[in-house]
Amino acid sequence: MFAELPVTTGLLATTVAVSATASRVTPLHTTVPGRLRARVEGLRRNAQLARHLEQTLRGRSGVTHVETSTLTGSVLLRYGDCALPALLAAIEDSVVAILPRVTPSTPHATRKPATPIITTPLRARPPESNTRWHVQSLEDLLRELETSSEHGLTSALAAARLARFGANAFPEPPRRSELALFAGQFKSLPVALLGVSAVVSAATGGLVDAAVILGVIMINASIGFVTERQAERTITALDRYTPRHARALREGRVIDVPVEHIVTGDLLELTPGTYVAADARLLDAQRLTIDESALTGESAPVRKNAQFTSTLDTPLAERINLAHRGTLVTGGSGRAVVVATGVDTEIGRIQSLVGETHPPETPMQIQLDRMGNQLVLLSSAICAGVFGLGLLRGLGMLPMLKTAISLAVAAVPEGLPTVATTTLALGIRDMRARKVLIRHLDAVETLGSVQVLCLDKTGTLTLNQMQVVGVQIDGQRYQRVEQKYVRHDVAVDPQDEPVLQQLLRVVALCNEAEPAYSSGRISFNGSATESALLDAALCGGIDVTTLRREHPLMRTRHRTETTPWMGTLHRLPDGRWLIAVKGNPEQVLALCRDWHDLDVPLTDSTRSDILFDNERMAGEALRVLGVAYAIVARPDEFETAPLCWLGLVGLADPVRPGMDKLMRAFHRAGIETVMITGDQSATAYAIGKQLNLANGGQLEILDSTALDKLDPELLAGLVRKTHVFARVSPAHKLQIVQALQRAGKVVAMTGDGINDGPALKAANIGVAMGSSGTDVARSVADVVVEDDNLHTLITAVEQGRTIYANIRKALRFLLSTNLSEVEVMVAAVAMGAGAPLTPMQLLWINLISDIFPGLALALEPPETDVLKQPPRDPQEPIIAVRDFKRLALESGAISVGALATLGYALWRYGPGARANTHVFMSLTIAQLLHAYSCRSETTTIFEAAVRPGNRHLNLAVGASLAAQAGVMTIPALRKLFNLTPVGPVDLAVIGASAVLPLLFNELTKAGRRSVLPTVPDEGGPRHA
Secondary structure: OOOOOOOOOOOOOOOOOOOOOOOEEEEEEOOOOOOEEEEOOOOOOOHHHHHHHHHHHHOOOEEEEEEEEEEOOOOEEEEOOOHHHHHHHHHHHHHHHHHHOOOOOOOOOHHOOOOOOOOOOOOOOOOOOOOOOOOOOHHHHHHHHOOOOEEOOHHHHHHHHHHHOOOOOOOOOOOOOHHHHHHHHHHHHHHHHHHHHHHHHOOOOOOOHHHHHHHHHHHHHHHHHHHHHHHHHHHHHHHHHOOOEEEEEOOOOOEEEEHHOOOOOOEEEEEEOOOOEEEEEEEEEEEEEEEEEHHHHOOOOEEEEOOOOOOOOOOOOHHOOOOOOEEEEEEEEEEEEEEOHHHOHHHHHHHHHOOOOOOOOOOOHHHHHHHHHHHHHHHHHHHHHHHHHHHOOOHHHHHHHHHHHHHHHHOOOOHHHHHHHHHHHHHHHHHHHHEEEOOOOHHHHHHHOOOOEEEEEHHEEEOOOOEEEEEEOOOOEEEEEEEEEEEEEEEEHHHHHHHHHHHHEEEHEEEEEEEEEEEEEEEOOOOOOHHHHHHHHOOOOOHHHHHHOOEEEEOOOOOOOOEEEEEEEOOOOOOOEEEEEEHHHHHHOOOHHEEEEEEEEOOOHHHHHHHHHHHHHHHHOOEEEEEEEEEOOOOOHHHHEEEEEEEEEEEEEEEOOOOOHHHHHHHOOOOOOOOOEEOHHHHHHHHHHHHHHOOOOOOOOOEHHHHHHHHHHHHHHHHHOOEEOOOHHHHHHHHHHHHHOOOOOOOEEOOHHHHHHOOOOHEEEEEEEEOOOOOHHHHOEEEEEEEOOOOHHHHHHHHHHHHHHHHHHHHHHHHHHHHHHHHHHOOOOOOOOOOOOOOHHHHHHHHHHHHHHHHHHHHOOOOOOOHHHHOOOOOOOOOOHHHHHHHHHHHHHHHHHHHHHHHHHHHHHHHHHHHHHHHHHHHHHHHHHHHHHOOOOOOOOOOOOOOOOOOHHHHHHHHHHHHHHHHHHHHHHHHHHHHHOOHHHHHHHHEEEEEEEHHHHHHHHHHHHOOOOOOOOOOOOOOO
């Protein structure tokens, strides 16, 4: 029965053999055509060798890119028409040229044999440089590492290795110092323009103006600094999730050792629930299973086998004689010798890939930079034009220079840095209250601009748990519904179903999980799959403890790569023997002769029906196991007896509750959803259908094994139409994200595993899980969902869109009001009336009408349709051409009102302080009232019922009007600003000139109601 069956395997990896003489260069990644990563001996912390390699290799024909890393000791080459062996030889020659005296490692045969307890210092190069641990014999391995399988390392030797080779840790992600954080607040262009204005003001005698401008700059910088520092501290606090100790054997005793102090040669004790502290080769494995989903993306735990023999080209996921750092022991026990620590572990190699990817600028950064350049050109042109116009009219050079400075102050929106920084900071605060931690200020806004959301399946969309959901017997489906079995919507008693009863008994016996009872509650010690099967048996009324006592386990045949099933042998009370088997349905079925009963033969037709049921269940996103048994007279028949088929068991990694509703919410918001998983295509397709990722349309799935062979431009076209990517590796995730970005999309990527790190960093917005996520994922993500509740993401999207809309409102207000000041100044100078406003008056207008109302607009509550609008085009400027037309109209109305007041004052009082006072009052009040018009682009102040109120704006405008009244009524302030009192008639004229522009601008909004696009109905086109 247990004769090995043929198993078809695909070519999953390619390894380039390197000559034994090329000991200084070890290829790490060669599977991607045109791309080579190799570890170079002596390169770590050797900047001179790094520069030499880059200089020599860049000049080689066919090499298009060279990048070295002194942190990981590796070199990355991209090449065209060039042979790989020749490249490796070229790297070797370059190293030899600069390091001629470096000697290769001592061959294994000449190494000193291991003794029970090693006390001699380590003589060889760091063992981390070896990449062949999975193919060596255990004897050679222990000799190579100079350790003992019975006693482990001595404390002295462990300390020596720690001092020589460094801690078992990854380099801390570079964090900005507080000084750098503070200095970063001065890098925006508006701040630079204000700084120039302050310098020129001081140089021309305007010390008070310069002091006020510098004060505004410092306030802005302080707000941004405090907010970003708090965000950095919040993310750093997530380190509490990191395991800090490992159980290691040293000097014959098992002790707790800090993870950072684990060294090569240490012996790790592996027990359920512990994290593997370093990459290690297994010395012993007793029913050991390890959850490697964080590294490989596969949700099913991996059965480990210390005696398994690997080859050089055995893929990472199939090296079952290794345990990798960051993975979790789910069942059994074992002991393993550490072969790699820190950056030399598989996680460390992925982190080196993370270090080579760079996050793109956020849409907000791009838009503000673009607008800043426009402001520079506009301000420079206006200042130069007015200065020249004044000189042509015969005005003095110094008065015109001061006027030009005034215009520079008027053209720059002083409130912009404060409004933008404070708005984003308040977004961080609100998200923190919702358990969403924002790493960077701009990440809040970027969430609102996301067009494609890439969702990692395992642990993000699903619970990363296994559960039996159904049993298929002779064409009949028994659904598992809570704690009962249902057939045709009618509950059944498994005791009345003989075949179902026998199947549940077999999966309870052919099982290595153990039930544990505590405070009336049951739990399981074992892998997720084994525990799920045991739970299904208990649900069917099986007394597992009694069953196992009456059928004691005598032998076990574990699942292997060539025999993908498990078999156990049990003694029966009547002296016969029971063989219980479960595993791959096709393989188990091939071992069967009968079905349901030991004397009912299987026909070809029945076999076809069973295989059809298997495919159908797999298409329902289930992991399917076949179950069979046999009763034999002698135990030696365990190897040869034919089996009796019982049925199929379907298990699922349950989708998190409410995920389908969450997908609908994203679709209503115009966000495309893409699932990325390591599962097979049938399972991935079924889950994609369950989640309605296609939004009612045709679900498109792409098997990612072919991604490496696709042209980048072709891939960019394919990803636009794909909803599900199956059989995905860590490198593929990065390719998918970058391909979507090349297609012009703003991409968010969610993930919790180590393998998600590169893609999280490369995405426009990386979202990591805070509770179940790994350190790698959290350290590179822009957003951390602290409680792993993805439903908060839609709230974060709403918050991001609201923030962007509010910044647009504030910008619209700032630009239209500042433009009105420029228009008034230019018109007055052109008419020969001189400068109607002094620099101090202009700065005062900007301070009270820009900052406080601008901040209040930034606190606008979300509009009712914010999640019914599609994400904005990332290429569209934050202020588009059509917006400038609107700005010109609004600023023109305000300017006309102020100039009319100037004309009235000149007619009644003539040029001088009285005329300036009228313009000052009219322009200030009109700008403050204009803030109410900027609350919405489509609704007016006469439609208050369709939008919530903004008490912050009422307070800001009221306080600003009170401050304006104080300037006019307090003699000292009136003198400082060179103002004069105004009478009742003057106040009426000023009031009319301020209110009429507001009414005009509100009445002209009707034409903009149909401008905003809407999200297509469900099932509509996927791409607009």
